Amino acid sequence: MEKRYSRESRCYKTSRVFPPDVNNHNTLFGGKLMAYIDDIASIAATKHCRRPVVTASTDSVDFLHPIRPSDSVSLESFVTWTGRTSVEVFVKVIKEDLLSGERTVAATSFLTFVALDENRKPIPVPDVIPESEEELKLFETAPGRAEMRKRRRDESKRFAGFLSVNQPWD
Numbered sequence: 001m002e003k004r005y006s007r008e009s010r011c012y013k014t015s016r017v018f019p020p021d022v023n024n025h026n027t028l029f030g031g032k033l034m035a036y037i038d039d040i041a042s043i044a045a046t047k048h049c050r051r052p053v054v055t056a057s058t059d060s061v062d063f064l065h066p067i068r069p070s071d072s073v074s075l076e077s078f079v080t081w082t083g084r085t086s087v088e089v090f091v092k093v094i095k096e097d098l099l100s101g102e103r104t105v106a107a108t109s110f111l112t113f114v115a116l117d118e119n120r121k122p123i124p125v126p127d128v129i130p131e132s133e134e135e136l137k138l139f140e141t142a143p144g145r146a147e148m149r150k151r152r153r154d155e156s157k158r159f160a161g162f163l164s165v166n167q168p169w170d
């Protein structure tokens with residue numbers, strides 16, 4: 001199967017922080033940032049697979065620094081690693097104080113997407129080729145993260161089997 005470079009899936013998005021986007025601390029609402037992350041990551045995954053994809057999981061989103069209305073928020077995403085039918089996407093969130101120009105990595109996240117065929121079944125994806133130092137580092141460390149996800153998924157399935165689906169009014 002055809003291989004694709006990490007750079008071929010790379011996406012960028014920059015936004016302002018408007019009043020409807022902030023929480024009661026007057027910083028960017030975490031849910032808003034998570035929606036931006038899923039959005040840009042799904043574009044990178046689709047560009048790599050050139051197939052419909054679904055989010056299989058989002059690893060923890062680490063909110064490292066608050067993002068304020070005086071900042072711009074820029075997201076960058078690209079495919080870092082591929083399994084058989086899944087791809088790992090890294091998202092880096094950079095805030096920039098628009099008056100001073102100071103930039104900070106405000107959040108990072110890894111997400112996994114699965115490519116689907118016409119019957120919505122998982123289908124093999126092209127391998128990814130890392131090139132830059134950042135891409136190579138993320139590629140080399142990916143099997144460890146995939147292994148952790150597999151363990152977490154098995155635990156989540158066991159846990160879901162234990163949970164009740166009853167509603168309080170049943």
Ligand SMILES: CC(C)(COP(=O)(O)OP(=O)(O)OC[C@H]1O[C@@H](n2cnc3c(N)ncnc32)[C@H](O)[C@@H]1OP(=O)(O)O)[C@@H](O)C(=O)NCCC(=O)NCCS
Nearest residue numbers: 054055056057082083084085086087112114122149150153
């Ligand atoms: C993700 C989904 C397609 C996987 O389907 P499945 O029949 O369980 O498929 P498999 O067990 O064969 O797994 C397929 C691939 O997904 C990966 N995968 C499945 N669940 C995963 C998870 N929670 N985290 C990371 N990878 C996962 C598997 O490791 C496998 O990868 P590989 O082929 O590269 O080795 C299915 O669980 C699904 O549709 N989930 C809902 C997705 C959704 O609705 N997302 C939107 C968010 S609301």
